[in-house]
Amino acid sequence: MDMTRAVSILLLIVHCYFFWHAPFVAWGIRSTITDRLLSQIEKTGLFHAFNTSKQLALAALIISLFGTKGRNDDKLQYRATFVYLILGVCIYYGSYYTVFLVSSGKTGAVIYIAWTFTGYLLIIIGGAHLSRIIKIKLNDQDIFNKENQTFPQEEKLRYNEYSINLPARYRLKNRWRKSWINIINPFRGLLVIGSPGSGKSFFVVEEVIRQHIEKGFSMFVYDFKFDDLTRITYQTFQRYKNNYKVTPEFYTVNFEDFSRSHRCNPFDPATMEDITDATEASRTILLSLNRNWISKQGDFFVESSVNFLTAVIWFLAKYEKGSYCTLPHVIELMQLDYDKLFTVLRTEPEIETLISPFINTYLSDVMETLESQISTPKIALGRLASPQVYYILSGNDFSLDINNPRSPKIVCMGNNPQKQQVYGAILSLYISRLIKIINKRGGVPCSLIFDEFPTVYFNGIDGLIATARSNRVSTTITVQDYSQLKKDYGRELAEVIMNIIGNVISGQVMGDVAKQLSERFGKTMQDKTSLSINSSDTSISKSKQLEVTIPPSIISNLSSGEFVGMVTDNPHEKIDLKVFHNQILKNNIPARANSPVPSQKILRTTSTIEIQKNYLGIKNDVSELAEKVFDLLLNDPQRVHMIINKKDNQRN
Numbered sequence: 001m002d003m004t005r006a007v008s009i010l011l012l013i014v015h016c017y018f019f020w021h022a023p024f025v026a027w028g029i030r031s032t033i034t035d036r037l038l039s040q041i042e043k044t045g046l047f048h049a050f051n052t053s054k055q056l057a058l059a060a061l062i063i064s065l066f067g068t069k070g071r072n073d074d075k076l077q078y079r080a081t082f083v084y085l086i087l088g089v090c091i092y093y094g095s096y097y098t099v100f101l102v103s104s105g106k107t108g109a110v111i112y113i114a115w116t117f118t119g120y121l122l123i124i125i126g127g128a129h130l131s132r133i134i135k136i137k138l139n140d141q142d143i144f145n146k147e148n149q150t151f152p153q154e155e156k157l158r159y160n161e162y163s164i165n166l167p168a169r170y171r172l173k174n175r176w177r178k179s180w181i182n183i184i185n186p187f188r189g190l191l192v193i194g195s196p197g198s199g200k201s202f203f204v205v206e207e208v209i210r211q212h213i214e215k216g217f218s219m220f221v222y223d224f225k226f227d228d229l230t231r232i233t234y235q236t237f238q239r240y241k242n243n244y245k246v247t248p249e250f251y252t253v254n255f256e257d258f259s260r261s262h263r264c265n266p267f268d269p270a271t272m273e274d275i276t277d278a279t280e281a282s283r284t285i286l287l288s289l290n291r292n293w294i295s296k297q298g299d300f301f302v303e304s305s306v307n308f309l310t311a312v313i314w315f316l317a318k319y320e321k322g323s324y325c326t327l328p329h330v331i332e333l334m335q336l337d338y339d340k341l342f343t344v345l346r347t348e349p350e351i352e353t354l355i356s357p358f359i360n361t362y363l364s365d366v367m368e369t370l371e372s373q374i375s376t377p378k379i380a381l382g383r384l385a386s387p388q389v390y391y392i393l394s395g396n397d398f399s400l401d402i403n404n405p406r407s408p409k410i411v412c413m414g415n416n417p418q419k420q421q422v423y424g425a426i427l428s429l430y431i432s433r434l435i436k437i438i439n440k441r442g443g444v445p446c447s448l449i450f451d452e453f454p455t456v457y458f459n460g461i462d463g464l465i466a467t468a469r470s471n472r473v474s475t476t477i478t479v480q481d482y483s484q485l486k487k488d489y490g491r492e493l494a495e496v497i498m499n500i501i502g503n504v505i506s507g508q509v510m511g512d513v514a515k516q517l518s519e520r521f522g523k524t525m526q527d528k529t530s531l532s533i534n535s536s537d538t539s540i541s542k543s544k545q546l547e548v549t550i551p552p553s554i555i556s557n558l559s560s561g562e563f564v565g566m567v568t569d570n571p572h573e574k575i576d577l578k579v580f581h582n583q584i585l586k587n588n589i590p591a592r593a594n595s596p597v598p599s600q601k602i603l604r605t606t607s608t609i610e611i612q613k614n615y616l617g618i619k620n621d622v623s624e625l626a627e628k629v630f631d632l633l634l635n636d637p638q639r640v641h642m643i644i645n646k647k648d649n650q651r652n
Contacts, residue, residue, distance in 0.1 A: 016113050162186060188501070237250055294488075312345065315348045391610075448475045504566050507560070518549075525546055
């Protein structure tokens with residue numbers, strides 16, 4: 001390389017000596033040997049054109065620059081380097097015009113030679129700098145290591161009769177590629193997690209609703225902010241209702257607007273097979289109204305309240321074939337004075353073991369304990385005692401067997417964020433009864449969607465996900481953060497829910513949940529580059545090592561519509577690339593945003609008088625029920641002893 005550069009310099013010197021020979025002679029810089037040598041070189045045609053020898057000198061210089069080795073400098077910039085090169089080339093070739101600008105031969109020669117060698121030196125400096133920065137600047141733009149953390153993802157559409165397929169795009173190295181999030185087995189559960197505004201509902205839940213209705217699923221939608229998802233569900237149902245073998249009915253439950261609500265009795269005696277159903281229902285509604293009881297299950301007073309409410313529910317389920325078995329009747333029956341209440345309840349043999357401890361405590365006059373056992377559920381359920389709630393809960397427009405092959409249903413139940421504590425308890429009861437009814441063989445495929453899942457509480461969600469797979473029940477749960485789930489469901493159940501669900505789609509989340517998801521996604525082999533610069537040399541070493549596929553910092557900085565996650569596969573449908581980090585491409589199907597949610601069949605005109613009449617009728621039903629029971633006992637000598645009259649007993 002040094003010899004090539006020497007040849008370049010020599011060619012440039014000979015070029016200047018040949019074309020400015022007269023000034024050199026005047027200066028006395030000549031000899032017979034050099035003149036004879038120049039005459040021989042001239043015969044080769046090297047100096048026939050003015051710039052031929054100059055270009056050859058520049059070519060030799062460029063060749064020598066390729067072999068330049070110097071200490072790399074991380075402060076060198078491409079901009080300054082190219083300024084040197086461009087300026088050098090301009091001066092190098094622009095020196096030719098000094099011939100026309102300067103008339104004096106000696107002055108012109110000096111200026112030309114000075115300009116030519118100045119341009120030549122600038123080209124050397126620029127070329128040397130370029131060779132010193134080209135190796136060190138290769139990965140300088142990826143300061144967050146994003147390119148190195150990309151990985152191959154599933155690009156093939158895997159479609160089946162139950163699948164949820166979300167189109168997406170992802171980045172592999174420095175290129176965007178199309179991909180698919182293929183949830184081919186939704187019956188193993190789908191958890192959608194992300195902070196507010198991350199796009200859970202818009203990008204994922206709405207697509208689950210659309211695709212499952214398109215494939216003929218029956219459906220239950222818990223719409224926390226009614227009627228956002230309800231409107232989407234209704235519009236999609238209207239679009240694809242011809243896809244069903246048996247067209248389902250569409251129902252809504254809403255405690256705010258009765259013109260857009262059906263009535264449904266969660267204690268329908270036809271769906272309550274034994275006393276365990278009453279126990280589960282009482283536990284659900286009490287724990288929903290008193291969330292701090294979730295961690296105290298098994299305590300004396302908690303279990304006493306559950307047993308008492310179970311006894312009341314099961315009594316009404318058995319009395320006159322369940323004609324009074326509704327939650328409003330349960331609430332009103334609990335408000336009777338103890339003499340009447342215990343007399344009525346003890347007439348049902350199946351609840352004798354449940355109610356006898358309360359009767360004994362009452363007759364023993366241990367009122368402080370009795371009040372602690374009974375007043376708590378009475379106070380809790382008293383929050384639900386309103387004409388509007390009574391009206392919805394005391395009707396029977398539809399049943400909760402939504403996956404019944406003969407009469408499938410699509411049901412949307414709406415909450416109100418401002419009244420979520422009261423309405424959430426009722427909706428929890430609906431959901432608890434619904435999952436008990438549908439988790440049976442022989443039903444049509446069913447999709448359960450819970451928006452803002454922690455706002456409702458019911459036991460059995462883990463069992464539903466674990467066992468309902470064979471009954472073709474798909475469960476989609478959305479939460480904002482794992483800590484929210486722990487607060488409302490307790491640490492143990494929250495961990496079970498997080499770990500038992502097979503399909504996970506996560507938007508932006510922080511803290512422990514980001515770390516937990518990162519560990520769940522595993523590791524990939526990534527390139528590592530280390531740079532060492534000292535006073536004499538620069539060394540770059542490259543290696544490969546296992547690193548986390550998606551670090552917690554990436555999950556914490558996801559944009560809206562950008563998701564990470566993992567899917568599951570089937571034994572006969574294997575998916576090798578289960579982990580993904582991509583942007584979901586929203587399928588913008590035209591939506592009629594202002595179309596009414598209910599059809600004309602749902603619309604009803606409910607007056608305040610009708611609601612109040614229903615409310616007073618329930619109170620009268622309970623009063624008449626107590627009178628009937630007392631009349632029967634008074635007219636039956638073998639059972640008259642069952643009447644409790646504590647004042648008479650104390651007087652005797």
